[in-house]
Amino acid sequence: xxxxxxxxxxxxxxxxxxxxxxxxxxxxxxxxxxxxxxxxxxxxxxxxxxxxxxxxxxxxxxxxxxxxxxxxxxxxxxxxxxxxxxxxxxxxxxxxxxxxxxxxxxxxxxxxxxxxxxxxxxxxxxxxxxxxxxxxxxxxxxxxxxxxxxxxxxxxxxxxxxxxxxxxxxxxxxxxxxxxxxxxxxxxxxxxxxxxxxxxxxxxxxxxxxxxxxxxxxxxxxxxxxxxxxxxxxxxxxxxxxxx
Amino acid sequence: xxxxxxxxxxxxxxxxxxxxxxxxxxxxxxxxxxxxxxxxxxxxxxxxxxxxxxxxxxxxxxxxxxxxxxxxxxxxxxxxxxxxxxxxxxxxxxxxxxxxxxxxxxxxxxxxxxxxxxxxxxxxxxxxxxxxxxxxxxxxxxxxxxxxxxxxxxxxxxxxxxxxxxxxxxxxxxxxxxxxxxxxxxxxxxxxxxxxxxxxxxxxxxxxxxxxxxxxxxxxxxxxxxxxxxxxxxxxxxxxxxxx
Numbered sequence: 001x002x003x004x005x006x007x008x009x010x011x012x013x014x015x016x017x018x019x020x021x022x023x024x025x026x027x028x029x030x031x032x033x034x035x036x037x038x039x040x041x042x043x044x045x046x047x048x049x050x051x052x053x054x055x056x057x058x059x060x061x062x063x064x065x066x067x068x069x070x071x072x073x074x075x076x077x078x079x080x081x082x083x084x085x086x087x088x089x090x091x092x093x094x095x096x097x098x099x100x101x102x103x104x105x106x107x108x109x110x111x112x113x114x115x116x117x118x119x120x121x122x123x124x125x126x127x128x129x130x131x132x133x134x135x136x137x138x139x140x141x142x143x144x145x146x147x148x149x150x151x152x153x154x155x156x157x158x159x160x161x162x163x164x165x166x167x168x169x170x171x172x173x174x175x176x177x178x179x180x181x182x183x184x185x186x187x188x189x190x191x192x193x194x195x196x197x198x199x200x201x202x203x204x205x206x207x208x209x210x211x212x213x214x215x216x217x218x219x220x221x222x223x224x225x226x227x228x229x230x231x232x233x234x235x236x237x238x239x240x241x242x243x244x
Numbered sequence: 245x246x247x248x249x250x251x252x253x254x255x256x257x258x259x260x261x262x263x264x265x266x267x268x269x270x271x272x273x274x275x276x277x278x279x280x281x282x283x284x285x286x287x288x289x290x291x292x293x294x295x296x297x298x299x300x301x302x303x304x305x306x307x308x309x310x311x312x313x314x315x316x317x318x319x320x321x322x323x324x325x326x327x328x329x330x331x332x333x334x335x336x337x338x339x340x341x342x343x344x345x346x347x348x349x350x351x352x353x354x355x356x357x358x359x360x361x362x363x364x365x366x367x368x369x370x371x372x373x374x375x376x377x378x379x380x381x382x383x384x385x386x387x388x389x390x391x392x393x394x395x396x397x398x399x400x401x402x403x404x405x406x407x408x409x410x411x412x413x414x415x416x417x418x419x420x421x422x423x424x425x426x427x428x429x430x431x432x433x434x435x436x437x438x439x440x441x442x443x444x445x446x447x448x449x450x451x452x453x454x455x456x457x458x459x460x461x462x463x464x465x466x467x468x469x470x471x472x473x474x475x476x477x478x479x480x481x482x483x484x485x486x487x488x
Binding site for chain 2 (some may be wrong): 011022024025026027028031061090103104107108109111112113114116117118119125126127129130131132134135136137138139140141142144145146147148149150151152174175177211212216218219220221
């Protein structure tokens with residue numbers, strides 16, 4: 001575990017709501033970007049754009065020109081051997097920043113492979129504080145935060161989806177554990193309606209969308225209440241949580 | 245869901261490592277504390293101390309005197325009916341800040357009961373970005389962040405603990421899911437050693453302690469490697485993660 005010559009890898013959370021850089025980004029992030037010249041991003045163009053917004057939060061004499069920074073791709077198609085290759089400059093002493101498309105690198109995104117490669121190479125990994133829609137939704141839900149599971153995406157096929165939802169209800173009941181999942185925005189409404197259909201009347205459902213933004217929506221009600229307050233969900237990223 | 249007359253409830257993360265207010269607290273938190281005069285805290289003295297550190301990050305003319313702010317207790321003994329009572333001033337138009345002892349209110353702490361009462365009363369809940377040792381540990385572990393479970397504390401009795409650890413290994417294997425848990429600092433070493441004893445040689449274990457602080461430690465290795473690099477864990481809060 002001799003890491004003395006190596007650079008460090010910094011996990012830099014992105015915003016989860018457009019234009020909130022000046023609200024949710026803590027000083028530690030603005031501090032490290034003054035020293036990093038090598039970035040890995042899920043989408044290079046978006047990575048550059050995010051970093052250029054962060055630079056604007058720094059005093060002019062501390063900013064880097066975005067064109068002077070090196071960006072490389074790290075996405076779900078990145079193989080472990082490629083991740084090892086991407087860590088080579090870090091092994092040789094260069095610091096590296098990892099940027100997700102939204103929220104925290106490594107949580108519901110492809111960042112973990114690079115962290116795995118970093119640990120393997122004895123490179124120090126430094127996760128930085130920032131917004132996570134999953135965590136903020138759980139905080140805002142009022143559901144059990146002493147025990148919870150995040151499942152990522154549920155099945156698309158309706159029969160399988162209903163079966164899965166019922167399984168999550170059982171899990172919540174038997175383990176007293178909040179069950180958290182997400183959906184691609186254009187399927188939000190379908191998932192919401194299937195939840196109302198499949199869950200027991202007393203199961204509590206939280207829908208959290210647009211968190212940290214000006215149109216943030218977080219509501220928790222029993223299924224029977226939701227059935228009396230049916231809503232149209234926006235096509236924005238949402239987190240769903242259930243608890244029996 | 246008419247919330248027009250009500251105040252709002254803001255969930256304000258605390259630091260997870262001593263003296264890091266100026267690194268991990270984002271601008272949104274410093275902005276809302278300028279308008280809040282009513283706080284709920286797990287420990288009132290610590291709550292006041294945290295807030296007084298935050299005030300020092302504001303320009304002098306924006307600070308409140310800590311003595312001018314009202315603090316009430318919200319801890320694990322708080323009953324739901326008491327939480328409803330604590331929400332009464334908010335229902336009448338006053339904003340409220342909820343502060344945890346460490347990290348995010350409602351995650352592995354007693355905050356969720358007040359959020360439940362807020363939802364029930366139609367009060368808008370606003371979770372704010374801040375450090376979470378669980379989330380930062382998961383980011384920094386390199387383990388699967390597409391699916392994970394947080395279990396809180398494991399059993400203390402050694403036989404039960406070993407049985408539980410083996411169950412978590414099975415869960416990780418069958419669901420391809422990272423298993424996350426915590427321990428009270430003075431039992432860190434015992435848990436660590438029991439993990440080395442109970443887990444299969446190829447199970448990966450991440451130990452994350454002191455995150456966001458200057459002595460942060462995050463390492464992920466297979467159990468067989470840990471057995472060759474046995475360490476003495478400090479008596480500081482730590483998060484443990486396993487993946488098969």
